Amino acid sequence: MYTVLVIDDSPSMRRILKDMINSIEEFEVVADAMDAYDAREKIKQYEPDLVTIDINMPKMDGVTFLRNLMRLHPMPAVVVSGESVRGNDIFDDGAVGFIPKPENGESMAHFQERIKDTLLNLTFLLKRYTLKKPKPLKPVAKTASTEIEYKIHPDEVIKSFPATFPGGKLIAIGSSTGGVESLLKVFRRLPANLPPIVITQHIPYGFSSSFAQRLNANSDLHVHEAKEGMILEYGHAYLAPGNMHLSIEKRRDGKYVTRLLDTKKVSHHKPSVDVLFRSVNNSAGGGAMAVMMTGMGDDGTIAMKELHDNGAYTVAQNKESCVVFGMPAKAIEANAVKDIIHLDEIADYIVEFAKGRRR
Template sequence: MYTVLVIDDSPSMRRILKDMVNSIDEFEVIADAMDAYDAREKIKQYEPDLVTIDINMPKMDGVTFLRNLMRLHPMPAVVVSGESVRGNDIFDDGAVGFIPKPETGESMIKFQERIKDTLLNLTFLLKRYTLKKPKPLKKPKKSTSNEIEYKVHPDEVIKSYPATFPGSRLIAIGSSTGGVESLLKVFRKLPKNLPPIVITQHIPYGFSSSFAQRLNANSEVTVHEAKEGMILENSHAYLAPGNMHLTIDKRRDGKYVTRLLDTKKVSHHKPSVDVLFRSINNSVGSSAMAVMMTGMGDDGTIAMKELYDNGAYTVAQNKESCVVFGMPAKAIEANAVKDIIHLEEIADYIIEFSKGKRRK
């Protein structure tokens, strides 16, 4: 169980956040604070695993408090504030997530979904910040079948029509829990002059832009947060936004272009690896390389099998180097993988594929 300190000057917002966070099995609000000075004492008293911080607070604004917190008592901090403060500054100051407060007339259900998605996607970071092992979930889900279950199948969002003629090479990567640091390790080793790379990482809303910039700063490859209609270029990579499905379409002139879908979650996620990989199979087919990296769950298994069957080159990260051996394991179980490789080898395999080589 991860403990949370909620910091907000509004009593009603503190109550709302407390109820919403407590509804998530892995999290419990241990205390709340009305301002930065109250929060400082509560942190000393309760030693929470995570704090949520509002920006607009009396006595000391949230950004100043965040900077002081990272300097004096570094710990995971999520900013929960108005959309107007969204930007990269809060991540540069040490925040690991951003959750915009509900706009006028917006459903509180959507706000609750943002909170849940953000916190659950940060559990891999929390494990590194706390010495406590999470307790079992309050309501464990019992599996009654060995079959993979999907709340929403990719067919409901993107239809399958596999490419039958080879096109230009393209590399697609899917990752989730543990993927942020693992992708950084891969990108640090990648040179220029590679085919375009597209990435779906399960990431909280508001964090994908900062993460794309972090990848860009640590690689010779130019990394973007994907936007609608971007033409894919060699030596460039495109990261799915934290609240949209990323897909790739092939134009009549043979160029690949990004398309963003604001639809329902697929395989429990948005963005979904299944959606990205299926679009790659539809547009690139056998000319694609798909890489399944560390992550919890089974997102990507359906579409990776489609890529495999269509002649694409598919690889999965091995158990020893995964933070969570979930998504790669499911892909392997589905016979959707040609090679199983260590994290340290992924960059080398990408480079070899870009040169027209595939290891046997």
Template sequence: MYTVLIIDDSPSMRRVIKDMIDSIDEFEVIATAVDAYDAREKIKQYEPDLVTIDINMPKMDGVTFLRNLMRLHPMPAVVVSGEGVRGNDIFDDGAVGFVPKPEAGESMVSFHSRIKDTLLNLTFLLKRYTLKKPKALKQVKTSKIEVHHKVHPNEVIPSKPALMPGSKVIAIGSSTGGVESLLKVFRDLPSGLPPIVITQHIPYGFSNSFAHRLNDNSQVNVHEAKDGEILERGYAYLAPGNMHLTIEKVGGNYKTKLLDTVKVSQHKPSVDVLFRSVNNSVGSSAMGVMMTGMGDDGSIAMKDMFDNGAYTVAQNKESCVVFGMPMKAIQAGAVKDIIHLNEIAQYIVEYSKGRRR
């Protein structure tokens, strides 16, 4: 159970956010605060695992408070405020998530969904934050990187032979519950696989640290995708939390292309955008994997992949945190095999060896 302090000057918004967070099994609101000064005292008193911060507050605005918090008492912080706060560079100031408050006429159901998705996607970070005893450091296995000669995501690497068009590419889409589920899959994957491209619905500012986490727990080299990278065997490319990830054929290569455009299927990054580009570039040589998540993002483009001869699988209901995205893909007739989370890595390996079509 992770404890949360809500900081918002609006009594009604504090009640709404509290009720929403308390409805999530893994989280409990331990206290609320009306402004930055009230929050400072309650952080000392309650030592919460996470704080939510409104930007427009009296006495001290949320951005200033966030900067002070990261300087004096760094801890996971999610900004819950108006859409316009993105211009304040809140992620550069230390926030790990952003949830826009509902606009006029928007239902509370949609707002609750955003709150839930963001918090559930932050659970692995919270686990690391709450492991405060020195013995927790033993869980960091840096030796694994050396054993498998892995490359740190920020390390400059020499160029390698590119893939030729027609080579296999694996595309994965996930949302709510996807962080822990992807970690499970990547722990079981060997090195040397065809390139993997991933869209996980994830807050901006959090995707890079999640890529590091995947990289440190897998034989696959994982990093946050950058624009114009040549896809290589043994590598995985995670969509940044504020950009659509696509791939395209350029000459004799497959390359990443990041798009800073509008949300698609209510998301940015969007699984539909990734899967559509994979279908257009790789066609029947691709594999599509739909994992746990809320909503229907990815189902339309996955049906196009299926119709084009790609191999497509979906995570089954029993192993999903939320069976929304896989269910919609299955209902659309876009899925060849429905499999348990524990089988996904095996199916990826078998596809890469030509045993699954």
């Protein structure tokens, strides 16, 4: 049984969330809190496995509380908030999930289903957390940066090389939990003139745009949130929007074009890595490289196996460097992976593939 603390300044919303979460097998709300200061005491008292956090709260907003929580007592946190949260990159601040509050006449039954899907998808992470639950830490002085572990000196960026490569190359990356910071670490080291890169990161609608902007600001590559009909170019990367499947199509002139699909979830996700990888297999086949990075579940496994069997170069992040060794583990188990590599090696392997040195 996973214990939950609900944090929201609305008594009615606390009651709704408590009833909905308690109806999910393996989850129990042990307490609720009306603001960040109340939550701080309840966390000390109950030591829950998971907290849900509203953003718009009195005394201390949810984003500030989330940052303090990750600094002083890191634990799984899901943001449950309204449309005003969009633009706050809560995943960068440590959240493992985001559930928009109901709006525009959404039924409570549909809202409950979204809560259930999100929490059940987190059980793999919660299992790891509860096995080694940290003890509450005493407050410490705020450090100059919360990203020290991921900072890379500019001199470590891989040196660029001529823009002419063997034709038809395409690089596809799939990631989920832990992928935001892991992708940033990879992209900080990539040179400018690489073959096109396409990315599916499990991320809610409203956050993919700001994440694409952050990748762009921290990389020599030009990173975009993908839009319908974009022609893929060398030196550019394209991130799937948070509410659409990203697929790739090869035109008669040989150019790759993005296609956005507003269909049902695939492998429990939208966007889905399986959708992206299968389209890359159909368009680039053996000329592609597929990278499976940190994340829970098995999204991407089926299509990565198809890529592998079609002669594409497939790699998976190793267990030691993953936040959650779920998606890479499933791909490895399916014999869909040629090389298993550390997060720190992914950028190097992408460059070597682009140069024709890895297949």
